[in-house]
Amino acid sequence: MTVTRSRVVGSGSYLPERCITNAELADRLETSDEWIRSRTGIGQRHVAADGELTSDLATRAARRALDHAEMTTDDIDLVVVATATPDLTFPATAAQVQANLDIHRGCAFDVQAVCTGFVYALAVADNFVQLGQSKGALVIGAETFSRILDWEDRGTCVLFGDGSGAVVLRPEEGDGTAADHGILSTHLHADGRHKDMLYVDGGPSTNQRAGLLRMEGREVFKHAVVNLAQAVDEALEVNGLTGDDVDWLVPHQANRRIIDATARKLGMTEEKIVLTIERHANTSAASIPLALSEATGDGRIKAGDMVLLEAMGGGFTWGSAMVRW
Numbered sequence: 001m002t003v004t005r006s007r008v009v010g011s012g013s014y015l016p017e018r019c020i021t022n023a024e025l026a027d028r029l030e031t032s033d034e035w036i037r038s039r040t041g042i043g044q045r046h047v048a049a050d051g052e053l054t055s056d057l058a059t060r061a062a063r064r065a066l067d068h069a070e071m072t073t074d075d076i077d078l079v080v081v082a083t084a085t086p087d088l089t090f091p092a093t094a095a096q097v098q099a100n101l102d103i104h105r106g107c108a109f110d111v112q113a114v115c116t117g118f119v120y121a122l123a124v125a126d127n128f129v130q131l132g133q134s135k136g137a138l139v140i141g142a143e144t145f146s147r148i149l150d151w152e153d154r155g156t157c158v159l160f161g162d163g164s165g166a167v168v169l170r171p172e173e174g175d176g177t178a179a180d181h182g183i184l185s186t187h188l189h190a191d192g193r194h195k196d197m198l199y200v201d202g203g204p205s206t207n208q209r210a211g212l213l214r215m216e217g218r219e220v221f222k223h224a225v226v227n228l229a230q231a232v233d234e235a236l237e238v239n240g241l242t243g244d245d246v247d248w249l250v251p252h253q254a255n256r257r258i259i260d261a262t263a264r265k266l267g268m269t270e271e272k273i274v275l276t277i278e279r280h281a282n283t284s285a286a287s288i289p290l291a292l293s294e295a296t297g298d299g300r301i302k303a304g305d306m307v308l309l310e311a312m313g314g315g316f317t318w319g320s321a322m323v324r325w
């Protein structure tokens with residue numbers, strides 16, 4: 001049976017220049033490099049410069065992904081930006097990115113699923129491609145979480161960073177088996193009963209402010225371990241695969257201990273996990289495409305590799321994507 005798959009043909013990323021180490025945070029907060037590293041695996045985070053917007057980060061990653069794919073903006077008819085930190089309430093950050101790239105056709109919109117945003121955006125774009133509605137899609141995760149952090153709250157501000165990553169999708173014919181290149185499956189979940197565990201205390205309809213991030217860290221941790229195990233099982237089962245068939249796990253980079261728990265579930269050793277958390281911290285929707293861009297750029301992920309993406313975030317939302325590179 002011939003099917004249309006969305007093949008990932010390019011990736012790119014961008015990190016703002018300014019980098020803040022744990023030691024610098026410890027100078028102004030009651031915390032330490034040892035506490036942050038041992039609880040989270042984070043060593044430093046990048047922070048956008050004054051006036052540097054989410055759309056600026058997104059545009060840089062998108063240009064690099066297009067170059068990597070050897071495509072031009074003329075080839076793009078869909079721009080999806082996953083972000084929880086848009087430039088403005090509206091228009092969508094994707095519209096600004098589209099304008100920055102001088103693209104005047106197709107459609108552009110944002111997807112908001114916080115840290116699961118990239119997996120959600122990838123699933124949406126994959127559906128467009130499979131239905132023949134897009135012949136070239138830019139899927140971007142971009143965040144400036146530094147703008148919504150309470151820098152006095154040591155329980156949250158040490159965890160996050162700014163950055164962006166992007167992939168380009170193109171249709172490719174496959175035979176409907178796991179041997180095809182491209183996105184083999186996506187699974188998305190949400191359970192809004194847990195919306196108060198991780199949220200921002202502002203918004204246009206609530207109090208007309210951007211607000212700051214608030215989190216019940218322990219509860220998020222517990223749910224993440226359970227939900228991600230479920231997402232991983234589902235992805236393996238639907239594709240008739242086992243953990244041994246997966247060449248690379250590219251997890252959302254929230255906490256090293258959450259990642260290790262998921263890897264254990266898959267029976268995966270550290271060499272098969274793409275880890276960026278030590279250098280990037282949690283960049284929310286940007287973390288997976290940033291990690292993908294690094295691991296394809298340095299030759300770890302190669303054509304034909306089986307790559308499993310998984311993420312969990314505010315909402316709660318969670319999900320996975322199985323991709324043959």
Ligand code: ACO
Pocket residue numbers: 030031032035036039040115154155156158159198215216217218219220221224252253254255282312313314
């Ligand atoms: N430095 C030093 N001490 C700290 C810090 C800090 N940065 N932050 C909190 N503490 C203290 C607390 O005040 C508390 O002190 P107390 O015992 O005197 O009251 C103590 O450390 C323990 O606090 P807990 O919050 O219980 O610490 P825990 O071991 O749960 O670790 C953490 C906190 C790292 C936030 C953990 O719960 C976690 O990683 N949760 C997942 C959250 C996450 O990843 N969120 C990202 C968004 S969702 C996602 O992407 C999956």
